[in-house]
Amino acid sequence: MNISEQDNFIGVIDTRLLRGELRVREPMRKHVSWRAGGVADYFYLPADLQDLVVFLRHLPRAERVHMIGLGSNLLVRDEGLRGVVVALHARLNDLLLIKQDEEGDLIYAEAGVPCAKLARFAALYHLSGAEFLAGIPGTVGGALAMNAGCYGAETWQIVEKVKTINRAGKLHERNPEDYLIGYRHIALQQEFDSVNDEEWFVGGWFRLQQGDHDNSRQKIKALLAARMSSQPLNFPNAGSVFRNPTGDYAARLIEVSGLKGYRVGGAMVSSKHANFIINDGGATATDIEAVINMIRDTVKKKTGIELIQEVRIIGDVGNDR
Template sequence: VPLSRLAETAAAASLAGLEFASGIPGSVGGAVFMNAGAYGGEIGQLVTEVSLYRPGAGFCRRTREELDFAYRRSRLQESGEILLDAQFLLVPGEKAKIRAEMAELNKRRKDKQPLEFPSAGSVFKRPPGEYAARLIEKAGLKGARIGDAQVAEKHAGFIINRGQATAREVLALIDRVKEEVHQKLGVILETEVRVVGEDEEEDE
């Protein structure tokens, strides 16, 4: 189920709480796995209970507390469990207000994020008390480019594909950003994106 559809279904039923989620791409499963969040909201704050399949060990129910949610983290990232369904605690609200809030947040997203180019969203986690994009900009890396992979001019927390970027170019640019931010500002940036495939180990 796409997260945007869940948010839209909640709005149609006059249930508030998922407004922040309507513009986050991906599925409900991916959002719970990553504890996706935006504009002060996080999916983990709304989950009450989930059904999971544990490969080799069968089905089980887990409560929010058992899912160990933290910033862009959930227990699913270590356990390998597969989310089958999820329950959310939402509050009754006014449909028009909920829709207006969603429209406002989606407008902000469109104004600030380079959605006109392909990307994987925010590349780096927010370091404590800072914003990754601000540090990257401060390090002079806005617009930096390796091949067709580029630190977005519109939002330095995004790496966009200007045409034919390869995974290798994106990963090389991530490394360059990490290195220069560390050298110039003394901050170690951690990736929010997860690298899968042949370069996976380099990410650890």
């Protein structure tokens, strides 16, 4: 359903102000990599960043907003999702090379750019340092929000600055010094005072060093081959479900706890990589969440280590994790 076909959105917004696409009662299983989950009340695809600014400025303040990219790190409960889902991956995808100096060049990428595309773009322009992003199955916005990483590298190691938008539709540019940066975790140094202070990443500038195109391409190729051989990519999944605890691996702890192959309905702990939960046919979000909870409880009981969840679970039943 297009915005132009409606007079109002949530009874308040004059849709003539907007250029994006609005969908009502949108099945979220179409937008998460697990291919499971309930429906969202509203689903908005902004036409561009300025359209997103207008949308947020006119959206009723009480209406909850959920920003998503490719849905590769997300589960929406079967009972559905109240509020508005804003999908950034379709149209917030500007990707620009900014020539700098002997210290390297910058690439600006909007939040909807797939991480793998950013890695290939950097290699094309003979820039090194972004190759690891080819192994992250999400977007730049998600990588910034969780400090995504793999094979010893993390997103914020190459961040020069970021662009954010808050709940009131105001844009900010922020530096890494403005954030507490940790393993799979990012938080602003300042505390949020109100709903208007909630912020989401809409773009980032990445500083990269001069390199060699062929060398970067070979690194990307090797990384993708390693990922293919070690991860169950032929089934719907959301990547690593839990963070690795200090000095150990979540996959090892799950395996020694006897949970490889454990299943509830169509959701199963992968026999290929124990930190992956796959949908091997007809899994519901409830099935997947039940497996997640079983892993956490069993690993805690058998090893004494409490695994920290890496994937986000949102929806009506229970508390968001």
